[in-house]
Amino acid sequence: MRPVLVADSVGKSFGGQRVLSSATLRAVPGQVRVLFGTNGVGKSTLLKIACGAMSADSGVIQFRNRVLQSPRLHKLAAEGLFYLPDHDLFSRAFTVRHQLEMIRCRFDGRDVDEAAQRLGIVDHIDKRPHQLSGGERRRAELAAVVVRRPICLLADEPYRGIPPLDAEVMTSTLVELARSGVAVVITGHEVPTLLDAADHVSWCTSGTTYELGSPYAAQQHHAFRRDYLGMWGKAKAV
Amino acid sequence: MRFPRLMIARPYMLRGFRLWILTRGLLVIILALAETDPFKLGVTVTLALLSLVIVVGFIDTYRHHERAFLSNLGVSSITLATLYVIPAVAGEATLQVLVAVA
Numbered sequence: 001m002r003p004v005l006v007a008d009s010v011g012k013s014f015g016g017q018r019v020l021s022s023a024t025l026r027a028v029p030g031q032v033r034v035l036f037g038t039n040g041v042g043k044s045t046l047l048k049i050a051c052g053a054m055s056a057d058s059g060v061i062q063f064r065n066r067v068l069q070s071p072r073l074h075k076l077a078a079e080g081l082f083y084l085p086d087h088d089l090f091s092r093a094f095t096v097r098h099q100l101e102m103i104r105c106r107f108d109g110r111d112v113d114e115a116a117q118r119l120g121i122v123d124h125i126d127k128r129p130h131q132l133s134g135g136e137r138r139r140a141e142l143a144a145v146v147v148r149r150p151i152c153l154l155a156d157e158p159y160r161g162i163p164p165l166d167a168e169v170m171t172s173t174l175v176e177l178a179r180s181g182v183a184v185v186i187t188g189h190e191v192p193t194l195l196d197a198a199d200h201v202s203w204c205t206s207g208t209t210y211e212l213g214s215p216y217a218a219q220q221h222h223a224f225r226r227d228y229l230g231m232w233g234k235a236k237a238v
Numbered sequence: 239m240r241f242p243r244l245m246i247a248r249p250y251m252l253r254g255f256r257l258w259i260l261t262r263g264l265l266v267i268i269l270a271l272a273e274t275d276p277f278k279l280g281v282t283v284t285l286a287l288l289s290l291v292i293v294v295g296f297i298d299t300y301r302h303h304e305r306a307f308l309s310n311l312g313v314s315s316i317t318l319a320t321l322y323v324i325p326a327v328a329g330e331a332t333l334q335v336l337v338a339v340a
Contacts, residue, residue: 053306053309072309072314073306073309073310074308074309074311074312074313074314074317075312075314077309077310077311077312078312082310083306083309083310085306087303088303089306089307089310090303090307091302091303091304091307092302092303093249093253093302093304094249098249099307101245102245102246102311103310103311105243105245105246106242106243106245106246106311106312144310148310
């Protein structure tokens with residue numbers, strides 16, 4: 001299937017330091033694609049560039065078969081993209097319900113209570129985001145995705161700091177979204193959880209990205225095992 | 239620019255109104271202390287006041303960590319600035335009419 005979003009040959013420097021030289025990100029409908037990479041290697045930067053939250057020094061962004069000269073998140077969001085940042089998505093000024101209703105109202109989205117039920121945040125929906133624990137907040141953010149019904153989701157480290165039980169709910173929701181046709185791209189370091197969810201694995205290293213293929217193929221990739229998976233990869237290989 | 243639906247626009251316009259009250263109140267105090275009529279403002283001062291409402295509005299937006307949320311709603315910075323400034327313009331216009339009538 002054709003990718004709905006492509007960030008091709010992306011280059012980006014910060015203060016003279018090259019973070020990305022030729023990195024590529026593809027979001028394919030029906031797939032959960034996971035982008036692995038060590039801290040500071042440019043995963044979040046690549047995601048931000050792909051969704052228009054940050055400008056690239058070089059490279060091409062295509063969304064829905066259109067090459068975008070200067071992509072902007074608010075424009076892409078209006079056309080079906082949803083970006084889940086690594087920090088809090090929600091405003092601290094309004095309740096979770098209010099913000100979910102805003103999304104539903106703007107995009108004629110799914111029922112808010114249904115999404116809250118799905119993600120197990122019914123008891124917290126009338127609280128403000130800062131009154132929620134990290135895991136509850138992350139689930140509430142995923143409820144926003146469910147309400148929005150995007151065609152493409154870019155989620156930056158959605159599993160960070162959440163307990164295994166919440167991770168299970170999140171994985172099943174992300175996989176369900178992908179099976180319904182959403183193109184899902186996730187970054188993170190939670191290797192077993194992410195490999196369980198993934199249809200495709202990419203590896204971001206030394207300013208570029210490598211398409212490793214299926215989770216099984218990724219685990220067989222020698223350099224990926226040696227330089228990223230470490231002991232976990234060795235254990236799995238044995 | 240696409241104007242957002244009322245459910246999204248309303249809380250930000252309300253915030254713009256509160257910020258206008260706050261900045262206008264401060265300006266009234268400052269001008270009163272300077273023994274200048276605080277209700278008869280020149281064009282430059284009015285434009286500066288409206289700009290200040292937008293700037294404080296954006297600071298408030300960052301304080302509440304709202305940029306990603308608003309972008310995901312399809313709200314651009316220009317739209318947000320418009321939402322903040324509309325109540326300020328309306329308030330300022332109303333004030334000028336009231337001063338003229340009085």
